[in-house]
Amino acid sequence: MRAAHWRVALQAALASFLTAATLSADAGEKYVHAARGAEAKFEYCTTCHGPSAQGFRGFYVMPRLAGQPAQYIENQLLAFLQQRRRNPVMANVAHGITPSMFPALAKRMSALNPPPFGGAPSGEAALGREIFAHGLPDQNVPACSACHGPDAKGQREIPRLAGQLYWYMVQTLSLWNSERGQGGREDISWIMRPTVANLTPKQIQAVAEYVSALR
Template sequence: MNRLCKSLMVLEFAVAAGLSAVAVQKAMAADQAKPDLNRGQTIATQVCAACHGADGNSAGGAYPKLAGQHPEYLVKQLHDFKPADGKPAARSNPIMAGIVGALSDQDMQNVAAYFAAQAPKPGYAHNASTVALGQKIYRGGDAERGVPACAACHGPTGQGIPSQYPRLSGQWSEYIVAQLTAFQQGTRNNNEPMHAVSQRLSDSEIKAVADYIAGLH
């Protein structure tokens, strides 16, 4: 059933139910905003696959795994790459800026929902000598330095909290290191708490916690 037919059905139902014009508009808007996984797959295959993989499981740490990520978080990040209201993008990346410039809000909803529905491939910790340090930071933080436990926001197994905190479980350690470093140096500016936390971590601690996160499942 195409989108026009679905919208007409929503309109007919709403009118039959005696809803107000405002209620009719809201009902139609809700129908229009429902993610289209088929369209999302098309965008993923044609636009995103080269870096992130057709199913959201990227081939290496230069690009993040998107499979299984919370759709609300993905939509926010896509919007953050896009300038708005005359202001520069909250997240600077020339490649992503070019991509999101061609995406509508509905496209973002569609592709985010598609990636969220894909099964993420597991990751692995590679440095046995830093597991204890990475675990300490992730699970307990460092109260004396004002470093909260990563698990407080991202969950004990890295599953995150929808719309607020991303899933980290199995993410490439190289990508996590790059993002924590970007927060630390101020080259990524779309999350003030992460900017503050990363500044209190040493480079070796960042690598340790990133490697630990890669092995979470």
């Protein structure tokens, strides 16, 4: 599919999704309280996601949250809460914070800009760069840059990929259909389904190598 078609499809998905799931943004007192609570919770988030939210690789791989668009972070927290996205660890975490804290937490993470975590292989990064910028037209794989942006910084509900941990990228793309967009209702994650279906494991690794090193 051409980039223009993808953009139209994405906009349609976004429009229907946003009307269904937008949080009621209650301004004033409630928000100020939530913002203070969120600052305390931030420390808790960093125990797993790393001191400046740059990600961490231990027994589990913790994704980078630093520099993610705030809307993406908010939407994923909501997805864990609603079980649209399946992950036992983050389901617990999301239940431990009130949704009114989501905006302040997301904003805090979004403002951080540490260097990439690093440590990824780099042998296939040239292939990854090609896939990222131009896709694989013969395999019906669109250019990642068409949605994730030429610098892989993401926008609104579309995540930043720059500096994301290699191992997390490989894992999340490989398990896409069983972890995202669950519960029988189509959500924004379905926009990635054709892409993950048409990439080989080697191509997933290549593109993960490339973007994980981007600042």
